[in-house]
Amino acid sequence: MLKISGLNSFYGRAHILFDLALEANKGEVVVLLGRNGAGKSTTMKSIIGLVQPSAGSIEFEGKSIERQSPYRIARAGLGYVPEERRIFTDLTVMENLEVGRQPSRDGAPTWTPERLFDLFPNLGRMKDRPGGRMSGGEQQMLTIARTLMGNPRLILLDEPSEGLAPVIVEQMANTIRELKREGLAVLLSEQNLHFSEMVADRAYIVEKGRIRYSGSMADLMRDTEVRAAFLQV
Amino acid sequence: MLANIVIQFMNGLAGASSLFLVAAGLSIIFGVSRIVNFAHGSLYMLGIYLAYTFVEFFGRGSILGFWGAVLFGALSVGVIGAVIEIAVLRRIYRAPELFQLLATFALVLIIKDVALYIWGAEDLLGPRAPGLRGAVEILGKRFPQYDLVLIVIGPVVLGLLWLLLNRTRWGTLVRAATQDREMVGALGVNQAWLFTSVFFLGAFLAGLGGAVQLPREPAQLMLDVTTISDAFVIVVVGGMGSIGGAFVAALLIAQIKAFCIGIGDVTVFGIVFSFSKLTLVVEFIVMAIVLVVRPWGLLGKPQGSQRGASTVEPLMLPLNKGFWAITVGLLLALTALPLVGDDFLLVLFIDIAIFAVFAAALHFLMGPAGMVSFGHAAYFGLGCYGAALLFLKLKWPMELALIGSPIVAGIGALVFGWFCVRLSGVYLAMLTLAFAQIAWSVVFQWDAFTGGSNGLIGIWPSAWAKDKTIFYLLAMAICAGCVILLWRVVHAPFGYVLRAGRDSPLRVDAIGIDLRRFQWYGFALAGAVTGLAGGLYTFSKGSISPETLAIPRSVDGLVMVLLGGVQTLTGPVVGAALFTWLQDEIARNTEYWRAILGFTVLAIVLAFPAGVAGFAKIAWTRMRARPEAGGQAA
Ligand SMILES: Nc1ncnc2c1ncn2[C@@H]1O[C@H](COP(=O)(O)OP(=O)(O)OP(=O)(O)O)[C@@H](O)[C@H]1O
Ligand SMILES: [Mg+2]
Numbered sequence: 001m002l003k004i005s006g007l008n009s010f011y012g013r014a015h016i017l018f019d020l021a022l023e024a025n026k027g028e029v030v031v032l033l034g035r036n037g038a039g040k041s042t043t044m045k046s047i048i049g050l051v052q053p054s055a056g057s058i059e060f061e062g063k064s065i066e067r068q069s070p071y072r073i074a075r076a077g078l079g080y081v082p083e084e085r086r087i088f089t090d091l092t093v094m095e096n097l098e099v100g101r102q103p104s105r106d107g108a109p110t111w112t113p114e115r116l117f118d119l120f121p122n123l124g125r126m127k128d129r130p131g132g133r134m135s136g137g138e139q140q141m142l143t144i145a146r147t148l149m150g151n152p153r154l155i156l157l158d159e160p161s162e163g164l165a166p167v168i169v170e171q172m173a174n175t176i177r178e179l180k181r182e183g184l185a186v187l188l189s190e191q192n193l194h195f196s197e198m199v200a201d202r203a204y205i206v207e208k209g210r211i212r213y214s215g216s217m218a219d220l221m222r223d224t225e226v227r228a229a230f231l232q233v
Numbered sequence: 234m235l236a237n238i239v240i241q242f243m244n245g246l247a248g249a250s251s252l253f254l255v256a257a258g259l260s261i262i263f264g265v266s267r268i269v270n271f272a273h274g275s276l277y278m279l280g281i282y283l284a285y286t287f288v289e290f291f292g293r294g295s296i297l298g299f300w301g302a303v304l305f306g307a308l309s310v311g312v313i314g315a316v317i318e319i320a321v322l323r324r325i326y327r328a329p330e331l332f333q334l335l336a337t338f339a340l341v342l343i344i345k346d347v348a349l350y351i352w353g354a355e356d357l358l359g360p361r362a363p364g365l366r367g368a369v370e371i372l373g374k375r376f377p378q379y380d381l382v383l384i385v386i387g388p389v390v391l392g393l394l395w396l397l398l399n400r401t402r403w404g405t406l407v408r409a410a411t412q413d414r415e416m417v418g419a420l421g422v423n424q425a426w427l428f429t430s431v432f433f434l435g436a437f438l439a440g441l442g443g444a445v446q447l448p449r450e451p452a453q454l455m456l457d458v459t460t461i462s463d464a465f466v467i468v469v470v471g472g473m474g475s476i477g478g479a480f481v482a483a484l485l486i487a488q489i490k491a492f493c494i495g496i497g498d499v500t501v502f503g504i505v506f507s508f509s510k511l512t513l514v515v516e517f518i519v520m521a522i523v524l525v526v527r528p529w530g531l532l533g534k535p536q537g538s539q540r541g542a543s544t545v546e547p548l549m550l551p552l553n554k555g556f557w558a559i560t561v562g563l564l565l566a567l568t569a570l571p572l573v574g575d576d577f578l579l580v581l582f583i584d585i586a587i588f589a590v591f592a593a594a595l596h597f598l599m600g601p602a603g604m605v606s607f608g609h610a611a612y613f614g615l616g617c618y619g620a621a622l623l624f625l626k627l628k629w630p631m632e633l634a635l636i637g638s639p640i641v642a643g644i645g646a647l648v649f650g651w652f653c654v655r656l657s658g659v660y661l662a663m664l665t666l667a668f669a670q671i672a673w674s675v676v677f678q679w680d681a682f683t684g685g686s687n688g689l690i691g692i693w694p695s696a697w698a699k700d701k702t703i704f705y706l707l708a709m710a711i712c713a714g715c716v717i718l719l720w721r722v723v724h725a726p727f728g729y730v731l732r733a734g735r736d737s738p739l740r741v742d743a744i745g746i747d748l749r750r751f752q753w754y755g756f757a758l759a760g761a762v763t764g765l766a767g768g769l770y771t772f773s774k775g776s777i778s779p780e781t782l783a784i785p786r787s788v789d790g791l792v793m794v795l796l797g798g799v800q801t802l803t804g805p806v807v808g809a810a811l812f813t814w815l816q817d818e819i820a821r822n823t824e825y826w827r828a829i830l831g832f833t834v835l836a837i838v839l840a841f842p843a844g845v846a847g848f849a850k851i852a853w854t855r856m857r858a859r860p861e862a863g864g865q866a867a
Binding site: 048086090096147150 | 406418
């Protein structure tokens with residue numbers, strides 16, 4: 001459902017992504033692994049249109065989206081959860097969800113605040129709290145819930161486990177598996193191999209803006225050599 | 234006595250409503266788009282004019298006609314605001330902040346001339362509101378009925394705005410976009426329409442603020458500038474982006490103004506204090522105090538820059554050999570100008586030299602030092618008046634008076650700058666505006682010393698410099714000297730500190746440099762250099778008036794700098810030359826020179842978002858770097 005090939009992106013004059021190619025299929029959880037600064041977030045931003053790729057094609061459900069503005073890409077059914085969370089701190093939890101709300105969409109689960117509060121019970125207990133007065137973990141739940149309000153078919157999750165306590169990471173893994181069960185495709189970026197192993201079907205490894213490995217998550221877990229070369233610090 | 238106080242208070246309330254409407258519109262637009270809309274006062278002005286026209290059309294006598302005209306006037310202004318957003322501003326959201334400012338300045342010029350064309354230069358006084366022409370009696374005093382309506386309008390609009398922003402999806406999106414508009418877009422919201430609707434609302438409020446003033450003040454062409462400075466003051470005092478703050482600030486300032494008028498002259502220990510004279514500046518004094526005590530305004534929050542707003546760094550490259558060759562050639566050609574040009578041309582070039590100095594100094598402040606001044610004419614005017622007064626009152630000759638002018642302006646800049654460098658960004662700009670307004674009002678009202686609104690006359694150069702050619706050469710020499718001085722300073726350690734401070738103030742402070750002190754001296758230097766330009770101007774014209782330090786003069790300076798581009802040191806010189814020449818050329822041929830200038834500026838902004846000189850420089854760098862040119866991300 002998402003097919004990227006020959007993707008090149010720049011920040012100003014700095015060339016960050018080099019001929020990147022990857023795919024994510026319906027109902028699949030795909031993880032993009034890589035060290036700090038490898039280009040994971042840049043890939044995510046290029047897909048959603050926050051960074052304009054200089055070359056390459058990005059196809060989502062058969063339509064090319066690489067020249068479109070972020071709001072059109074989002075309306076095509078792509079949800080983006082930024083690494084920095086970017087909660088609207090002046091808005092309450094309910095208002096944050098309202099900003100993300102979009103009409104329901106064929107072939108994608110339809111979310112309401114009530115359903116999301118089932119998925120993230122913490123949020124249900126602080127509906128009227130301003131986003132600025134929530135813990136990091138709560139904000140992480142909120143940013144995902146907010147994106148789900150757009151009823152996406154595929155969701156881009158940029159390092160969801162970053163900065164979370166081990167218990168919360170466990171919960172996050174459950175959430176992702178739940179989303180998969182609902183029929184969502186997930187493209188995840190991660191540094192946490194353990195977390196990836198819990199949720200991902202397939203994995204790509206990026207290094208210095210290039211894909212260096214692709215294969216099933218199970219294969220990657222067996223391949224100590226690749227892991228030593230690209231993932232261990 | 235009590236009755237007087239009550240009536241003054243009611244007057245204050247009535248005056249506050251319009252101010253609040255305009256300021257609220259400005260504040261909402263700024264919050265979402267981060268554009269400081271200088272054309273907002275022009276929209277207010279259009280509100281009065283359009284309401285006037287609609288009243289004439291619907292008939293002066295009918296109640297429905299009057300209120301219909303007010304509403305249609307405001308709605309039309311809203312539509313104009315939306316059109317402006319779609320046609321102009323939408324294209325430059327990613328341009329540097331200063332460019333957006335320039336575009337809205339251009340709109341001010343255009344709207345003024347459009348109004349001149351449609352409604353003429355005469356003041357137009359609308360009819361009094363049908364059914365509300367009388368007065369009510371309050372504690373034995375008469376108070377206009379219509380003003381009671383105005384008193385109600387302010388709080389009603391405040392309430393409606395609150396509901397709109399807090400109880401509707403649109404309002405939620407607006408508040409979210411105020412914080413992080415890029416993220417709002419990534420969540421599937423069409424920002425373009427959100428922004429257009431915000432401009433519609435903001436412009437509607439400005440138009441409404443104007444339209445309801447129809448029975449109280451005549452429609453006239455100066456309202457744009459006076460209104461925008463009032464609205465800025467209120468937004469800044471109340472806190473950028475805070476509607477409630479705007480309301481409180483409008484009330485506060487309108488009350489203080491009303492009381493100043495009410496008190497009139499008071500004699501204390503034989504000295505007459507004229508409070509009514511204070512009305513021209515009292516709001517700026519309030520703003521200066523608020524900014525120093527509570528820099529983010531009464532109800533505002535300290536805010537960082539908005540996510541997703543553009544941050545384009547001005548580049549500052551050392552100049553190369555080719556550039557020097559061109560410069561020296563140009564200087565030689567300019568020296569030879571008197572051989573071929575007549576006196577008119579020399580006068581034009583003297584003006585260009587003077588404004589090149591003005592613009593170069595302002596550029597030094599805005600570019601390398603990172604402090605945008607909206608009131609730079611203050612130092613120009615201080616230089617003008619310094620030179621004139623030294624010449625007339627102390628009988629100093631031209632040479633000494635010219636030396637005195639930068640000293641006078643420099644001292645002024647030291648005093649004002651001490652406060653200004655405590656702030657940054659738009660707040661700093663507003664404080665400079667406040668000081669300029671205070672300086673203007675002192676000059677304008679101190680008849681005995683500065684000649685008041687008539688200004689001063691009979692300030693002529695010494696005998697040796699009376700000849701236009703000589704004076705021209707003198708002006709060129711001073712201009713070249715000032716530009717070289719500023720250039721040297723920018724590339725000296727002092728300049729490095731300023732630039733580092735502009736880019737990352739925290740880091741500069743962290744390595745133990747007292748950045749504020751550097752900025753203060755930088756501010757004073759820019760002021761002094763501008764003062765020299767002022768001194769030169771005085772002797773070239775022979776007379777001066779308070780216009781030398783009025784807001785339009787500051788605006789001219791900004792346009793020059795932005796026209797040339799903030800990125801390069803040649804920019805302001807090119808910009809000043811282009812501006813002065815255009816103004817001279819167009820003004821000679823048409824009454825509508827402002828509009829033509831405005832359209833030219835807009836065209837330049839839309840075509841070369843890096844300024845003329847900046848564009849030339851980028852093109853030059855591109856050409857030389859062609860072989861390795863790669864793709865660029867947005
Ligand atoms: N806004 C920016 N401007 C310039 N360079 C940037 C910008 N953002 C990221 N970079 C650079 O791009 C490269 C890739 O960054 P990216 O954020 O995509 O990495 P990442 O894989 O997400 O890393 P992390 O795990 O730390 O989040 C890095 O070298 C980074 O320094
Ligand atoms: Mg990242």
